[in-house]
Amino acid sequence: MLKIDNLSKIYGQQRVLENLTLHIAPGEIYGLLGPNGAGKTTTINIICHLLKADHGKITIAGQPISAQTKYLIGIAPQENLFYKSLSCRENLLFFARLYGFSQRQCQQQAQLCLEAVNLLPQADRDVETLSGGMKRRLNTAIALVHQPKLLILDEPTTGLDIETRYEMWELIKQLQGRGMTILLTTHLLDEAEKLCDRIGILKQGSIIAEGSLSELQQVIPAQEIITLKTMEPERAIAIGEKFGLVHRYYGGDLAFWSRETLELPEIMNIFQGIKIEAIARQNVRLEHIYLELTNS
Amino acid sequence: MTKNKHFPGKNWAEIGAVTTRILTELWRRKRNLIFWAIFPALVLILNSVILAERAQLTTDRAFALAAPGTLVGAALFFSCTGGTLSTIVAEREQQTLKRLFLSPMSGLSYFIGIFLAHFTIGVGQALFIYAIAFFMKAEIAGSLLLGWLIIFLSMIAYVGVGFILGANLAKRTEDVNSLVATFGVPLLILGGVFIPSSVFPKNLLSLAKFNPVYHINQALTAVWADNKTMAEISDHLWFLVIFAVLMVIGAWLSYQQMLYTERRL
Numbered sequence: 001m002l003k004i005d006n007l008s009k010i011y012g013q014q015r016v017l018e019n020l021t022l023h024i025a026p027g028e029i030y031g032l033l034g035p036n037g038a039g040k041t042t043t044i045n046i047i048c049h050l051l052k053a054d055h056g057k058i059t060i061a062g063q064p065i066s067a068q069t070k071y072l073i074g075i076a077p078q079e080n081l082f083y084k085s086l087s088c089r090e091n092l093l094f095f096a097r098l099y100g101f102s103q104r105q106c107q108q109q110a111q112l113c114l115e116a117v118n119l120l121p122q123a124d125r126d127v128e129t130l131s132g133g134m135k136r137r138l139n140t141a142i143a144l145v146h147q148p149k150l151l152i153l154d155e156p157t158t159g160l161d162i163e164t165r166y167e168m169w170e171l172i173k174q175l176q177g178r179g180m181t182i183l184l185t186t187h188l189l190d191e192a193e194k195l196c197d198r199i200g201i202l203k204q205g206s207i208i209a210e211g212s213l214s215e216l217q218q219v220i221p222a223q224e225i226i227t228l229k230t231m232e233p234e235r236a237i238a239i240g241e242k243f244g245l246v247h248r249y250y251g252g253d254l255a256f257w258s259r260e261t262l263e264l265p266e267i268m269n270i271f272q273g274i275k276i277e278a279i280a281r282q283n284v285r286l287e288h289i290y291l292e293l294t295n296s
Numbered sequence: 297m298t299k300n301k302h303f304p305g306k307n308w309a310e311i312g313a314v315t316t317r318i319l320t321e322l323w324r325r326k327r328n329l330i331f332w333a334i335f336p337a338l339v340l341i342l343n344s345v346i347l348a349e350r351a352q353l354t355t356d357r358a359f360a361l362a363a364p365g366t367l368v369g370a371a372l373f374f375s376c377t378g379g380t381l382s383t384i385v386a387e388r389e390q391q392t393l394k395r396l397f398l399s400p401m402s403g404l405s406y407f408i409g410i411f412l413a414h415f416t417i418g419v420g421q422a423l424f425i426y427a428i429a430f431f432m433k434a435e436i437a438g439s440l441l442l443g444w445l446i447i448f449l450s451m452i453a454y455v456g457v458g459f460i461l462g463a464n465l466a467k468r469t470e471d472v473n474s475l476v477a478t479f480g481v482p483l484l485i486l487g488g489v490f491i492p493s494s495v496f497p498k499n500l501l502s503l504a505k506f507n508p509v510y511h512i513n514q515a516l517t518a519v520w521a522d523n524k525t526m527a528e529i530s531d532h533l534w535f536l537v538i539f540a541v542l543m544v545i546g547a548w549l550s551y552q553q554m555l556y557t558e559r560r561l
Contacts, residue, residue, distance in 0.1 A: 045560045048398055070400045077561050081395040085321045097313035098399045100306055126324075142395070154561065 001026040001181040002047070002150055007056035009042055009205075016042045017205040020056070024150075024198075029172065029182045031192040033286075034202030035294055040185045043202075044152055047183075048075055061149050071099060074148030078155045080139045082127055088114060088138050089123045092145050099146035113141040117171060133164030140171065151175065152183045157191060169195060189286040199286065201293050209293050217284045222246075222257035225288055226267060229253065229278035236274050243270050250291065307408075310401045314409025318383060319416060332379075332417065333424050336371035340425055343490070344432070356433035363429040364443075364516035368450050369489025369509060371421040376414045376451050378476045380458025383410055385466045388558070397559045403551045407544075411455045418451050437523035443516055446533070449540045450512040456543025463550035483509045511535040 007020040017039045024030040034040050045051040047058060049065055058065045060072050082091045092110035101109055114120045117137040122130060127138065136156065143151055156172065157165040172195055176182060186192055192199050193213060200210040209216055226245070230236050233254050237247045245256035262270075267279055322329055340362055348358035387393045396406065426436070436443065461475050484490060486500065487509025496504060504510040515532035518524035526533065 041561055048561070050397060050560050067400060070398065075398055075561075077394065077398075079391055081391050083317065083321065083392055084390060085324050086317070090317075090320060094313050094317045095395070095399065097309055098396075098401045100309055100400075 001028075001061060002030075002183065003057075003059045004043070004047075005057045007043070007046065007058065008054050009039075009046065009051070010054050015205060017046075017053070017056075020202070020206055022200050022207055022210065024181055024183060026149075026181050027176065027179055028197045029176050029184060029195050031196030031199040032183060032185045032202060033187075033189070033192055033199060033290060038202040039205040040202060041154070042205075044075070044154060044183075044185070047152065048073055071146065072149045073152060074143035074146065074150070075152040076136075076140045076143040076154065076156060078158065080135045082135075082138060082142060084128045085126065087124045087126055088119055088130070088141070091127065091138065092141060095142050096145045101146070109145050109147070113144050116144060116175070117141045118167075131164075133160055133167060136160060136164070136168065137171065140168075144175075148180075150181050150183065152185075154185050155187065156184065157186070157188065165191075189290055193286045201290060203294055209289070213286060216286070216289045219289050220257060220284045220292055222259055222284055223261050224258050225250075225255050225282050225284060226258055226262065227253050227255045227278075227280040227282070228271065228276060230271075230274055230276050232274050236271060239271055239274065245270075248288075248292070250288065255288075306400075307402060307405050310405035311409045311412060314401075314406055315412040315416070318410065318413035322379075322413075322417070329417070332371070332375045332421060335374065336366050336421060336425055337428055339370040339490070340366040340428055347492070356435070359429040359432040359434035360437070360521045361517065363425055363434060364520050365487075365489045365513045367422055367425050368447070368512045368516055369484045369487055371425060372418050372447070372450055372454055373480055373484060373489075373509065374476065375417045375421060376454035377458040377461070377480065378472065379414050379417065380410055380455045381462040381466055381472050381475060382469075383413075384459065384462030385469055385472055388462075388467065389469060393554070393558050394561060397555065403548070403555070407455075407459065407547055407551065410459070411452065414455055415448075415451050418447065422447060436520045438519040438521075439525075442526055442529075443520045446512060446516045446519065446536065449533075449536045450508075450516075453508060453512075453536065453540040453543045456540065456547040459547035460543065460550045463547075463554045483507055486510060488513050508536065508539045511539075 002024040004020055004022050007017050008015070009017040020039065020043065022030070032040055032043070042051065046053050047065065049067060049070060060069045063069055063072070083094070086094070089110050092113055093106045096106040096109045114123050117140055119134060119137055119141060122134055127135065130138065140153070140156065153172065157168045160168065169191070172182065172184070184192070184196060198210065198212050199216060200207045202208070209219060227250070228236055236254060240247050240256050245258060248255050248257070264279065340359070343362035343366060344355070344358040347353055347362055348355055351358070353361070387396070461479065466472055466475055486504050486507045488504070489509065493501060493504055493510065493514070511532040515529045515536060518529050518532070
C-alpha cells in the first residue's frame with residue numbers, strides 16, 4: 001500500500017532523512033517509532049505532499065505522491081485540527097465536501113464516520129463542549145470521512161487517560177478489521193506492542209530496525225530480562241558477568257539479559273551473598289529493544 | 297470512493313463548503329452579525345442628522361447622501377476586511393489551515409469562498425442600511441446595476457486587503473483590532489465616510505485621491521445619490537477596478553507565502 005524507497009531530506013546543513021525505506025502492506029498496522037527529531041513528522045509531511053523530498057520515491061497504492069494522492073490518505077495529526085465553533089457533524093460535512101462528495105454523500109459519510117468512532121450521540125454538539133477523548137475521536141473521524149486507503153495516526157493517544165486510550169486502541173483495531181491500512185507514530189511502546197503488526201524504529205532519519213515484535217526480539221540475544229533491585233549493584237554486575245549475564249539499566253533499574261529461562265531459586269542462587277530487595281522477570285519487550293537500538 | 301482532482305464542479309464544491317462554513321460559524325456567534333448591523337446603522341443616523349443640520353438639507357436628502365459612504369465605509373470595510381482578517385487569524389490559531397492544506401482544496405477556492413461569505417454579509421448590510429434610508433424617505437437616484445458593481449468591486453478589494461493583512465501581519469486574535477484600526481480608520485476618515493470630503497483642505501483632498509475608500513465613496517454617492525452615469529464616474533471606477541485587481545494579486549501572493557510557512561505538520 002505504501003512504499004517508501006531511499007527517501008532523503010535535508011534542511012540546510014542538517015540531514016533529516018537519509019535513505020529511509022519502508023513498505024506497508026495493505027491492511028497492516030505499521031508502527032513508526034523514534035526519538036524526537038528522528039524524522040517521523042518530516043516523513044509524514046512528505047507522504048501527505050506537504051513537503052518535497054530531496055531524493056527517493058514514495059508510492060501509495062501504486063501511485064507516486066502528488067496532489068492526487070491526497071484523496072488516498074487520511075491523517076489524524078497529533079493536534080486536534082477542526083473548527084471549534086461547529087458541531088461534529090458540521091465539521092465532517094465540511095471536510096467531506098472538500099473531497100468532492102455530493103451533499104447526500106456527505107451526509108452519509110458523516111453518519112458512517114460518527115458511527116465508526118462512536119460519536120453519534122454527540123453528532124450535533126459543538127466541538128468546544130466535547131471531552132478530550134471525544135475530540136480525538138472526531139479528529140480521527142475527519143481523517144476517515146473521504147474513505148482513504150491509508151490512515152496516518154500521529155500519536156493518537158498522547159495526553160488521553162487510560163480508559164480513553166483503550167477506547168482508541170479498540171477503534172484502531174476495528175478500523176484494521178475493516179481493511180484499513182494504518183501508519184501509526186507513537187512514543188508509547190506498549191501501544192506499539194499492542195496494536196502494530198510491524199514496527200519500524202527510526203533514528204537520525206533512517207530505519208535501524210524493522211519487523212514484527214517477535215522478529216525485533218532477536219535484537220536482544222536473551223530469553224528474558226531479569227530486573228534486580230539491590231544496594232550492591234557493582235557486586236551484582238560482577239557476579240552476573242561471571243555467569244554470562246549482560247547487564248543494562250532500564251529506567252534506573254539494574255537488569256540482566258538471560259539466554260535461558262531461569263526460575264526464581266536459580267536466580268537467587270546466582271546472586272547469593274548479595275542483599276536483594278526485589279527481583280522481577282519479564283519477556284523481552286519493545287522498551288528493551290528500542291532502548292538498545294536507539295542508545296547504541 | 298476516491299475522486300479525481302479534476303472532477304466536474306470540484307472548485308464550486310470547495311467554494312460552497314468554505315462559504316457555508318464561514319456563514320455557519322458567524323451565525324453561531326450572532327453577536328458579530330448584530331454589531332455589524334448596529335454600527336453602520338448608528339453611523340448612518342448620526343451622519344444624516346449632522347448633514348441635515350449643517351448643510352441645511354431635508355432628512356431624506358441627508359440620508360440619501362450619507363447612506364453610500366456609510367455602506368462602503370462603516371459597513372463593508374469592517375465586515376469584509378475585518379471579517380476576512382479574523383477568518384484567517386482564527387484558522388491560523390486553531391491550526392485548521394494545516395487541515396485545509398492536507399485536503400485537495402485549492403487556494404482559489406479558499407479565496408472565493410471567503411469572498412462569497414463576506415459578500416453575503418455585505419449584501420445583508422446593504423439591504424439593512426438602505427432599508428433605514430428608505431424608511432426615512434431617501435431614494436436611490438441612479439443606476440442600481442452600476443451601484444451594485446461598485447459595491448461588488450469594493451468587496452473584492454476589501455476582502456483582498458483583509459487577506460493580505462491576515463496572511464502577513466496578523467498572527468493572533470489580539471492583532472486584529474489594532475490592524476483594522478491602524479489601516480482602516482485613517483482610510484475611512486480620508487475617504488469621506490465620517491466627514492464629507494468637501495470640507496477637506498486642499499492638501500488632504502490631494503492625498504485622498506490615492507485612497508481607494510475615497511474613490512469607492514465618491515463613486516457610489518455620485519451614482520445612487522446624484523444619478524451620475526458610468527462615464528461621469530469613470531476615473532473613480534478605473535481606480536477601483538485597478539485597486540481590486542491589485543488586491544486580488546496581493547491576496548494570491550500572500551496565500552502562496554502562507555502555504556510556504558504554514559504547510560507542514
